[in-house]
Amino acid sequence: MSPCCSFRWGMVLTIVIGGLGLLAFFMVNGDTEPNPSSSSLSSMAESPPTYHENIASILHESCSSCHRPDGGAPFSLLSYKNARRRGRQIVQVTKSRYMPPWKAEPGHGEFEGARRLPDETIELLEAWVQGGMKEGDPAAGPPPPQYTEGWSLGEPDLVIQMKKPFKIPAEGPEIFRRFGIPLDIPEDRYIKAIEFRPTSPDVVHHVFIMRTNANRQGNGDGLGFEGELLEGWTPGAITKFLPDGVAKHLKKGDTIVLRSHFRPSGKIEHEQSKIGFYFGDPPKRALTGLRLRNNKIDILPGEDGYTVSDTVVVPADTDAIGIAAHAHYICREVRATATYPDQTTEWLLLIKDWDFNWQEHYRFAKPVFFPKGTVLNMEYVYDNTASNPRNPFDPPRRVRYGQLSTDEMAILYIEALLKDDADLPLFKNLLIQGKNAGKKEASGKPK
Ligand code: HEC
Secondary structure, eight states: OOTTTSSOOSOOOOSOOOOGGGGGOOOOOOOOOOOGGGTTGGGGTTSOOBIIIIIHHHHHHHTTTTSSTTSSSSSOOOSHHHHHHTHHHHHHHHHTTOSSOOOSOTTSSOBTTOOOOOHHHHHHHHHHHHTTOBOOOGGGSOOOOOOOSSOTTSSOSEEEEOSSOEEEOSSSSOEEEEEEEEOOOSSOEEEEEEEEEOSSGGGEEEEEEEEESSOOOEESTTOOSOOEEEEEEOTTOOOOOOOTTOOEEEOTTOEEEEEEEEOOOSSOEEEOOEEEEEEEOOOSSOEEEEEEEOOOOEEOTTOEEEEEEEEEEOOSOEEEEEEEEEOOSSEEEEEEEEEOTTSOEEEEEEESSOOGGGOOEEEEEEEEEEOTTOEEEEEEEEEOSTTOTTOSSSSOOOEEBOSSTTSBOOEEEEEEEESSGGGHHHHHHHHHHGGGOOOSOOOOOOO
């Protein structure tokens, strides 16, 4: 198993966004979500919208999870004053659909918590700004939502932290390290959510949170590679609870191992990561993973449209609950489909403007049933030209598969619930065999 992204279990979504290319991310119409705040659009001409009556609820619901003190975004949007100061910019970034960040194309897989504003909401924000950003009556609007400082899901049941800070030099190569943190739980627990909080977010490229019952600890060396992956993280990750009846098992005596990847930031920094665990009931069904990947990546400088694929046949009936793609900077498009035994093909995920900094663990709005024999397919397309604003090399260089962030990867990870727990070994074997996959061709094109 490679020390980097070999087995992705968790969600990935990062905060820092680069590149104006995103501003070109204009979207098609087709939102049907009703938005209560936009009901008064027709009467807007006579009385312009006000912050408290029309705008606060939008910003609270769609922006404040990140735009709050300590929420990951660079400024808060919780008050009238804050919103007013940013009015024009808010219109700009919502119209271009740069904000709220959401990369999955509508109509290609349905996801829980899709952060996509309906057109009417965007118009309402614009009408508010054009109407002079009126405040309105504070009594007419909702109070700002309450957040527990630091933790997005409220106070965790258990918080652990790296034993001592780890120093990351100002410059030099990227650093891969493992850190053991022994747990002190009196009995087995069942994890409903894990939140990771870096103390120096600028230097943490990603972290895998694993559990092992080998009692190892310390900073750095000597930790084994074994262990079960519980969660993957990149900066800005949005923590979600697992669905009802699903949980990950933490055993008495376990040690948590962080597999951390650091990137020097230009100044000396010290990282002492914290992890919060939320516990719940034992699971009713076993959770497993299906992974597609292709490590045979070799892209010449100037090459556009380079494509790799992989295919996996689902070995037993499952219900897919989540999907996460992983690639680095020059990937442009991510396509994932399922072809069922009756030969119909359905989109699972389409990202047309892949951004390393906005990776996400997508949770399906409803579980997607894969009967045994369903063929899962992924295709990743890369753009290694100078006109790709996210290309880390100027002029472009040959890019191959590898662990550094300037190398490339192609991984698709699907979380699935088993119909029958006894099928678990079939999925484990598949993960082992699939290690250097990248052989078969796509089998079916979605309409
Ligand atoms: C999932 C987290 C998240 C959500 C939700 C979110 N933002 Fe942001 N926003 C960020 C981060 C991180 C940045 C800073 C990085 C950047 O500028 O891209 C940012 C930057 C911005 C900027 C500055 C852009 C620039 O060019 O400097 C504006 C304006 C903004 N957000 C408005 C909004 C509005 C309005 C909403 C809700 C409709 C929203 N954001 C929702 C995370 C979020």
